Amino acid sequence: MSLQISDLHARIVERTILRGISLEIRPGETHAIMGPNGSGKSTLSKVLAGHPDYEITQGSVVLDGVSLLEREPDERARMGLFLAFQYPCEIPGVSIANFLRAATQARLPEGESLSVTDFYQKLYHEMDALGMQRTFSSRPLNSGFSGGEKKRAEILQMAMLQPRYAVLDETDSGLDIDALKVVAGGVNRLRGPEAGLLIITHYQRLLDYISPDFVHVMVAGRIVQSGGPELALELEKRGYGFLEVQYGSSELSPLAGAGAPG
Amino acid sequence: MDLNRRVLPERYNGGTKPALLPNWWQELQDAAWAEYERLPMPSRKDERWRFTDLGKLAFTGYTAGSPVPERSRSDLQAFFHRGEAPALLFANDSLLFSRSISPEAKKKGVLLTPLLEAANGAADLLKSYLFRERVALGAEKLETLHRAYATAGAFLYVPAGVELEQTVDLSFWLTEEDAATFPHILVVLEENARARIHLRFGSTNPKGGFACSVQELFLGAGAQLEIFTGRKWAEGTCSFDLASVRLDRDANATTFQFNQGGGYTRTESRSRLLGSGARSVMLSATMARNRQEFDQRSFQEHSAPNTRSDLLYKSALYDSSRTIFAGMIDVDPGAQQTDAYQSNRNLLLSPDAEANALPGLEILANDVRCTHGATIGQVDPEELFYCLQRGIPLEAAQRLFVLGFLTDVIDRIPDADAKRSLTEEIDSSVSQPRRS
Ligand SMILES: Nc1ncnc2c1ncn2[C@@H]1O[C@H](COP(=O)(O)OP(=O)(O)OP(=O)(O)O)[C@@H](O)[C@H]1O
Ligand SMILES: [Mg+2]
Numbered sequence A: 001m002s003l004q005i006s007d008l009h010a011r012i013v014e015r016t017i018l019r020g021i022s023l024e025i026r027p028g029e030t031h032a033i034m035g036p037n038g039s040g041k042s043t044l045s046k047v048l049a050g051h052p053d054y055e056i057t058q059g060s061v062v063l064d065g066v067s068l069l070e071r072e073p074d075e076r077a078r079m080g081l082f083l084a085f086q087y088p089c090e091i092p093g094v095s096i097a098n099f100l101r102a103a104t105q106a107r108l109p110e111g112e113s114l115s116v117t118d119f120y121q122k123l124y125h126e127m128d129a130l131g132m133q134r135t136f137s138s139r140p141l142n143s144g145f146s147g148g149e150k151k152r153a154e155i156l157q158m159a160m161l162q163p164r165y166a167v168l169d170e171t172d173s174g175l176d177i178d179a180l181k182v183v184a185g186g187v188n189r190l191r192g193p194e195a196g197l198l199i200i201t202h203y204q205r206l207l208d209y210i211s212p213d214f215v216h217v218m219v220a221g222r223i224v225q226s227g228g229p230e231l232a233l234e235l236e237k238r239g240y241g242f243l244e245v246q247y248g249s250s251e252l253s254p255l256a257g258a259g260a261p262g
Numbered sequence B: 001m002d003l004n005r006r007v008l009p010e011r012y013n014g015g016t017k018p019a020l021l022p023n024w025w026q027e028l029q030d031a032a033w034a035e036y037e038r039l040p041m042p043s044r045k046d047e048r049w050r051f052t053d054l055g056k057l058a059f060t061g062y063t064a065g066s067p068v069p070e071r072s073r074s075d076l077q078a079f080f081h082r083g084e085a086p087a088l089l090f091a092n093d094s095l096l097f098s099r100s101i102s103p104e105a106k107k108k109g110v111l112l113t114p115l116l117e118a119a120n121g122a123a124d125l126l127k128s129y130l131f132r133e134r135v136a137l138g139a140e141k142l143e144t145l146h147r148a149y150a151t152a153g154a155f156l157y158v159p160a161g162v163e164l165e166q167t168v169d170l171s172f173w174l175t176e177e178d179a180a181t182f183p184h185i186l187v188v189l190e191e192n193a194r195a196r197i198h199l200r201f202g203s204t205n206p207k208g209g210f211a212c213s214v215q216e217l218f219l220g221a222g223a224q225l226e227i228f229t230g231r232k233w234a235e236g237t238c239s240f241d242l243a244s245v246r247l248d249r250d251a252n253a254t255t256f257q258f259n260q261g262g263g264y265t266r267t268e269s270r271s272r273l274l275g276s277g278a279r280s281v282m283l284s285a286t287m288a289r290n291r292q293e294f295d296q297r298s299f300q301e302h303s304a305p306n307t308r309s310d311l312l313y314k315s316a317l318y319d320s321s322r323t324i325f326a327g328m329i330d331v332d333p334g335a336q337q338t339d340a341y342q343s344n345r346n347l348l349l350s351p352d353a354e355a356n357a358l359p360g361l362e363i364l365a366n367d368v369r370c371t372h373g374a375t376i377g378q379v380d381p382e383e384l385f386y387c388l389q390r391g392i393p394l395e396a397a398q399r400l401f402v403l404g405f406l407t408d409v410i411d412r413i414p415d416a417d418a419k420r421s422l423t424e425e426i427d428s429s430v431s432q433p434r435r436s
Helices: A041-049 A073-078 A096-106 A116-129 A134-138 A146-160 A179-192 A204-209 A231-236 A241-247 B022-037 B070-082 B103-107 B115-121 B121-127 B140-149 B380-387 B392-411 B416-431
Strands: A003-012 A013-027 A030-034 A057-063 A081-084 A166-167 A196-200 A212-220 A222-227 B087-091 B094-099 B111-114 B153-158 B166-174 B179-181 B184-189 B194-203 B211-221 B224-233 B238-249 B254-260 B265-275 B280-289 B293-302 B310-319 B322-331 B339-348 B354-358 B361-363 B369-378
Touching: A003 A041, A003 B265, A003 B361, A013 A041, A013 A196, A030 A231, A030 B094, A041 A057, A041 A081, A041 A241, A041 B179, A041 B293, A073 A081, A073 B380, A081 A146, A081 A212, A096 A116, A096 A134, A096 A146, A096 B392, A116 A146, A116 A179, A116 B392, A134 A196, A146 A166, A146 A179, A146 B111, A166 B121, A179 A196, A179 A204, A204 A212, A204 A231, A212 A231, A212 B111, A222 A241, B070 B087, B070 B094, B070 B166, B094 B280, B103 B121, B111 B115, B115 B121, B115 B153, B115 B310, B140 B211, B153 B166, B153 B194, B166 B179, B166 B211, B184 B194, B184 B224, B194 B211, B211 B254, B224 B238, B224 B416, B238 B254, B238 B280, B254 B265, B254 B416, B280 B322, B280 B339, B280 B392, B280 B416, B310 B322, B310 B392, B322 B339, B322 B369, B339 B354, B339 B392, B361 B369, B380 B392, B392 B416
Parallel strands: A030 A196, A030 A212, A081 A166, A166 A196, B087 B166, B153 B184, B166 B194, B179 B211, B184 B211, B194 B224, B211 B238, B224 B254, B238 B265, B254 B280, B265 B293, B280 B310, B293 B322, B310 B339, B322 B354, B322 B361, B339 B369
Antiparallel strands: A003 A013, A003 A057, A212 A222, B087 B094, B111 B153
16 A cells, blocks of 8 residues: 555656656655755656646556556546645636535545535534635635635645545745644644655745655655655755755756666 | 418417407518518628528428427426416417416506417507517517517516516427427516516427527616526527617616527527616526537617616537627717626637637717627636546536636626526536537
């Protein structure tokens, strides 16, 4: 049982972005990925979720024993994969509540229909926990939301959908200190022996609240270093410069074509 | 029968009570028939038929006044008895069921009656309004055909200062593939009168039919009318719905149409703002599927100063469906301080769907505010990916987009009950399994 990424290569319009990512996330584990801008972190998250713009040229992803890459994005999601987007898009005219009802309904067995009362009870419970006003549930999803509100709405969705593996792409950016604590609380509530987390972040401050089991550094489409929580602290101090010198930028990577380190 | 050859149908086979057509009405029909024969068929050369797929228009092979089979009658009876509002229900132009307005409303002088009854009971009143208006946005030939045939319909009269609180339900049905119907809706609201109408067009048969309706709506000074039209003809039905609303000083009309089904559906809607302070809101939501075509023409006629019109037509297009919107805002030289708005928005859900938008303005006054615009868009792939990532399957995601897209027009329906029932109807309509 795990989300297992092996030697994953992906490109977009003739440009290779992921160059051999290998990573295994087991339920109960929390992994963090850090890395300079443009190193491919969001690309990894979108490739996992099945974004149609990317072409997989090599490698595999297996979720709890089932190969993921041939599946449609919605199937992957129903298999238990959740992505909190770095830039959540606006869905005009569709309220948070209706959107989440559709997503919840999609997870029920054929012919079964959602109990509206149970749904709202759960929704309001999670909204309360995330410090969101209940009236927010009737607002069109992400339309006119502030940056922080969008991130909270991502965590709300995660809480409602209870994924087995969640990828959080910079869910901490744009949050004020209080919001950061609330969001971290939401993430920590999902944590447990049943859920595996992959947290993409630039900042140690999120990791202060969500202490990861593993930290990985991505440079130029590869994971160039992995370690424990102490690695994040070191990066905070030293920056990525030393690693970039060692592993290059994606344009002139000395290791282009080589396998994944580690 | 061909609609090109005139055959006078027998009236009221199986209906409640037969009534004779008075002479003056027969003369109107004869004159209309003569005019019908003289008028040219719709043609591609006529600007007002631009983009129409004329091949979808079918005028032959229909029978006016087809008998209503027992089975359809009992289906319609069941439908009718679910309602409580004052109502008239017609099928194949026969009046099948009716429910009258409240005794209080009657006491105040409100009249809701089938046209034929009005022709006998309130002839003078009827005569001064019936067939007075011309919508004339291209379908003149059909309009005269309607006049030559129409006998089925409703006359609603609300005297000055009276507010009819109950919504009036009018429905017109086709039960046979080769049946034709010519519904006529005549509404007269005197000064400061108020009324609300729910008009429904539908079929009990699965396929085909011909319909040509006319609405003549007269609003006296300060009168207020809301009219909600739901169309859901059987697949392949050829229909024309022509509507004119006349507004005196400070009168206020909101017309809303929800369109689905049918084969070819043409709507022509004219708002005539004839008195200062008059206001007309024209709303439409369409869900086009399969090979359906919705051909919508509108005219916002500002003839008096300080008048407002506000049009919003939205269409969601699936499969190989087509829509046409051609609108015109027309501002007379004397209509200063006109405030006119016209917007047509289309959401394409299939690469084979086609939307055509022809917004238009003709402004002869100098102190006006007129805005118009049209958009034709697709679902944003990033928005779609977002929905898919939440586990929402493609079809359900499209349903959300359509609901989201139509929200702003639905939100503008003033009546809460009408809004709720429409939301439910759209919801079930977008949820219906699609034919591929
Ligand atoms: N649609 C696209 N077209 C062209 N290039 C793209 C596209 N999407 C991503 N890229 C490129 O791929 C590289 C990796 O982008 P990605 O968004 O994965 O970086 P990131 O590690 O998430 O960066 P950040 O920390 O700034 O969020 C970047 O150089 C980016 O410009
Ligand atoms: Mg990123």
